[in-house]
Amino acid sequence: MSITYLEAIREAQARALAEDPRVFIYGQDVGPFGGAFKATKNLAREFPGRVLDAPISEDAIVGLAVGAALEGMRPIVEMQFADFSTIAFNQVVNQAATLFWRTGVPCPIVVRLPSGGTAGSGPFHSQSLESIYAHFPGLFVLTPATVEDAYSMLLAAVALDDPVVFCEHKLLYYHLKAGQLPTEALPIGKARIARPGRDMTIVAYSALLHEALAVAEELATEGTEIEVVDLRSVKPLDTDTIVASVARTGRLLAIGESWPWGGVTAEVVARVAAEGLGLLDAPPQRLNAKDTPIPFHPQLWAAHRPIAESIAAAARNLLKL
């Protein structure tokens, strides 16, 4: 038996619906159709009246979730694509994220963002927006990279009393598999050493974790031992685990699929520079997608985002510094 990343997300939602009567799912095509990616397959049938199609109104979808949360519910909102959440941006960053601080009343909503590129998806169905959401106070921004984390972190997100932006990577949906669902999990906000090493730290999250692991495997054949840190959560960010890793390796490469100006990788580098400059044997490096909209053509797209080849090149370059 095996379960995919996408099935884990579906199973987490099924369990949340089954165990907590406050949970409901609201989004475009999530009802009988089961969602554009089938993350809510059969849930409308299994949980009548609690998995509901919404009009194409991302702003009002999140606004309704905020109101329902004020009324004690635990809504899960599916944005059909992370890219479309820009229409809901105001509700997420100004309404949901400010509510507790302003009023003392928590706002437990989960906004699921099917994120990242897939071949041929182009500028408006490929975005990774974790960096821009992480910039705003009042939000958790979670970026699971494994089947186990997709399941356990989504359940944890529903249990949190704060708004959560849940970035699930579309590239992992179908091909990433695990033997079974996890029975225990690391706490939210705790990063994980995905592979130990002593020569360099690569900090990754979401789909790029797997590219980083492939690079570590490849460079191991050349005698370089790369330690790979899976952030799991980009906000909060587990600085301690990152700095401890850099203390062991002396070299840092932070990789991310969002754009290069600012963002998660810049934050990682800034924190290591501020808290562990003396631990570094070489200037800290970062690798992001290129600073253009995301191209449609599969060959252009593959060159736009960091992949094993470009990460390996950056890693080899860092070893020479």
Add this chain to the structure above:
Amino acid sequence: MNTPGTPLPAPPAEPSRDLYLRAFQGLLLARALDDKLASLYRGGKISGGLYLGRGQEALSAAIGILLQPGDVFAPLIRDLAGRLAFGETVLEVLQTYLGSPLGPMRGRDGNVHRGRPRAGLLPMVSHLGAMVSVVNGILFARAMKGIPGSIGVASLGDGATSTGASHEGLNQAAVERLPLVAVVANNQYAYSTPVARQYACASLVDRAVGYGFQGTRVDGTDLMACLRALGGAFHRARQGGGPQMVVGDLLRLCGHGEHDDGAYMDLRLREAPFGQDCLKQSEAFLRQSAWATAQEIEEWRNRQIQAVEEALNLVQHDPPVDPYREAWQALSTGPGDIHGE
């Protein structure tokens, strides 16, 4: 929404003298508090903006007086009268404007952004159209939980009706068949922009049918007409008649905020029927109908001015905010409950 052939609920009773007088007290209190706030602002006692409700109190007070405990109210910036009638206290208003740590916003947010979500009074974000769907969410959750009977009001101005968020929210209310009442205070200006640059339909109420709402247009300077129109709309929404829109024609009798003298406003609008001062209108109505004497009205006005003074005396004894005691924590999940930062 009513399907064709379904009879509408019976109309509510005509507004009583008692209801009118209670609403009128709300007009007096709101005007007295606005006047006091304006003098505090001029004296440099208020940080940030001050947005008055002059000219809009009749429509606003009618909302607040007709809502019931358990209902939901998302006000606009000129809804002081409605907020007070819905249960907000003068003390809370002053605490918020003066930044008291004992007020509902504790100095973290100010002026018109105050509220008590648990009491159904929503603290607006500045992007007002975005409040419609939040009201929807509360009503949606209640329907899901099987709690019947409550309604929600989203207050909008002519400006907010131009936003995409209000369109999404209004359409959503109709699709979800929610007991939402959208009250549009058409006060002729959004900041400095006249309605001719805001919309091109003959009347904003024409949009109601497009959304699947029942629409009503009312003279927003006439308290009795407002009570009647809103009473009918609230009754229909409460009885399952579907979402309602009430458009009140009125005129903002002040600048956008007290920093703005409104010099761009067309003075001829003051001669229009909707350019009347609703407070003077209702005082005349009370005297003509012999529901109150001029002397009684003066006594009531003085009583409300006194109530404002008493609250101001109280709030002046509140401690100042203390940045060193501020938690500086945007999440409700405590730092001890999570890893990282």
